[in-house]
Amino acid sequence: xxxxxxxxxxxxxxxxxxxxxxxxxxGLVLALFLPLHFWAxxxxxxxxxxxxxxxxxxxxxxxxxxxxxxxxxxxHLAGGIRLLLVEFVGWRGxxxxxxxxxxxxxxxxxxxxxxxxx
Amino acid sequence: MTHVQRHVDPTLAYRFACRVxxxxxxxxxxxxxxxxxxxxxxxxxxxxxxxxxxxxxxLPIVRDLVVDMSRFFDRWAEARGAFVPxxxxxxxxxxxxxxxxxxxxxxxxxxxxxxxICYASCDVVAWKPEYLGPAALNRAxxxxxxxxxxxxxxxxxxxxxxxxxxxxxxxxxxxxxxPKHLAPxxxxxxxxxxxxxxxxxxxx
Amino acid sequence: xxxxxxxxxxWLAQRISAxxxxxxxxxxxxTILYATxxxxxxxxxxxxxxxxxxxxxxxxxxxxxxxxxxxxxxRVILDEWSGLRGRxxxxxxxxxxxxxxxxxxxxxxxxx
Numbered sequence: 001x002x003x004x005x006x007x008x009x010x011x012x013x014x015x016x017x018x019x020x021x022x023x024x025x026x027g028l029v030l031a032l033f034l035p036l037h038f039w040a041x042x043x044x045x046x047x048x049x050x051x052x053x054x055x056x057x058x059x060x061x062x063x064x065x066x067x068x069x070x071x072x073x074x075x076h077l078a079g080g081i082r083l084l085l086v087e088f089v090g091w092r093g094x095x096x097x098x099x100x101x102x103x104x105x106x107x108x109x110x111x112x113x114x115x116x117x118x
Numbered sequence: 119m120t121h122v123q124r125h126v127d128p129t130l131a132y133r134f135a136c137r138v139x140x141x142x143x144x145x146x147x148x149x150x151x152x153x154x155x156x157x158x159x160x161x162x163x164x165x166x167x168x169x170x171x172x173x174x175x176x177l178p179i180v181r182d183l184v185v186d187m188s189r190f191f192d193r194w195a196e197a198r199g200a201f202v203p204x205x206x207x208x209x210x211x212x213x214x215x216x217x218x219x220x221x222x223x224x225x226x227x228x229x230x231x232x233x234x235i236c237y238a239s240c241d242v243v244a245w246k247p248e249y250l251g252p253a254a255l256n257r258a259x260x261x262x263x264x265x266x267x268x269x270x271x272x273x274x275x276x277x278x279x280x281x282x283x284x285x286x287x288x289x290x291x292x293x294x295x296x297p298k299h300l301a302p303x304x305x306x307x308x309x310x311x312x313x314x315x316x317x318x319x320x321x322x
Numbered sequence: 323x324x325x326x327x328x329x330x331x332x333w334l335a336q337r338i339s340a341x342x343x344x345x346x347x348x349x350x351x352x353t354i355l356y357a358t359x360x361x362x363x364x365x366x367x368x369x370x371x372x373x374x375x376x377x378x379x380x381x382x383x384x385x386x387x388x389x390x391x392x393x394x395x396x397r398v399i400l401d402e403w404s405g406l407r408g409r410x411x412x413x414x415x416x417x418x419x420x421x422x423x424x425x426x427x428x429x430x431x432x433x434x
Contacts, residue, residue: 113355
């Protein structure tokens with residue numbers, strides 16, 4: 001495009017945009033995590049190897065990463081349901097902020113639940 | 119703006135017409151957000167006593183605060199954003215009940231004056247120059263819901279695809295910034311539904 | 323198929339797989355939380371998944387939905403933020419889809 005002005009962060013500072021960023025980043029994280037997840041689970045085909053692998057996952061750094069991934073999953077799910085409602089049920093302007101709040105609340109709830117049940 | 123031109127820099131170029139929020143000519147970026155400057159009070163937007171005024175984003179700059187709106191209206195045409203009549207002067211008036219769901223959908227989106235604020239606020243426009251954009255798609259939505267229009271099928275084909283409604287990610291900046299309080303996000307979601315239905319029926 | 327029809331079908335596949343995954347993920351989250359709350363060991367979990375054919379069937383469906391949904395999601399990101407286009411993009415994503423399908427079904431066989 002010929003010389004034109006670009007928007008900066010000020011143009012993007014509103015909740016629905018943050019929801020978009022969360023949805024995209026969480027999706028990317030999950031997509032990259034999944035091959036690793038499938039590999040780890042298929043280690044269960046060999047019980048001894050799997051037990052060694054599980055011991056490794058009890059390290060604090062791994063536990064924190066697991067929590068982050070589950071939170072990413074909850075965020076992507078909640079945000080995704082919001083999008084499915086907008087696209088298939090229809091747009092209701094007055095409900096949008098509530099939908100965002102519900103999605104955020106669900107995500108936080110899942111995170112807290114898992115953090116409290118290690 | 120007028121104060122700046124009269125007292126600070128007489129060479130300043132900017133668009134300005136009705137001064138009452140009807141024409142949309144004065145759309146610009148104020149402290150990072152696209153607004154109508156005629157309806158923006160300085161004390162409402164001043165950030166720590168500073169006001170930064172810039173041209174609308176995503177459109178070629180002609181001079182100072184004036185941008186070339188051609189691309190904005192080209193997208194409008196590409197989205198088939200024009201009414202295609204089917205009746206003649208010999209036909210009776212079309213009867214469209216205002217309470218009909220389709221008419222309500224049109225009424226909720228029809229007040230667009232083509233100011234370009236939504237187009238300038240949309241990140242997908244920034245990432246994809248060929249994207250039709252919120253205004254063009256919103257107008258197409260009002261036309262596919264218009265019972266009198268005769269180009270529904272072609273219009274759905276025009277607005278579908280990776281440069282059309284499917285490129286919208288519901289960021290909602292358009293809806294957030296629209297000075298007429300329209301919801302292009304909702305219109306685009308509606309187009310997605312209609313396009314999908316057409317595809318499932320083999321009509322796309 | 324015209325490009326806009328192809329884009330529409332991709333959108334539809336993305337949303338349908340999303341709906342399937344919404345259900346699968348809710349079940350998955352519930353089972354993970356249950357397993358961690360009750361401190362289930364590997365043997366205990368595997369005993370339960372071996373016990374019913376519903377578990378491999380459920381996770382098999384989960385894997386197929388993921389193999390559709392993840393590559394389509396990546397496609398959008400790459401299309402907007404990378405220089406990849408057309409053929410190269412389609413091939414890369416098909417490979418990713420097949421990798422997910424293969425890896426996922428292998429993992430399902432581990433719990434069957």
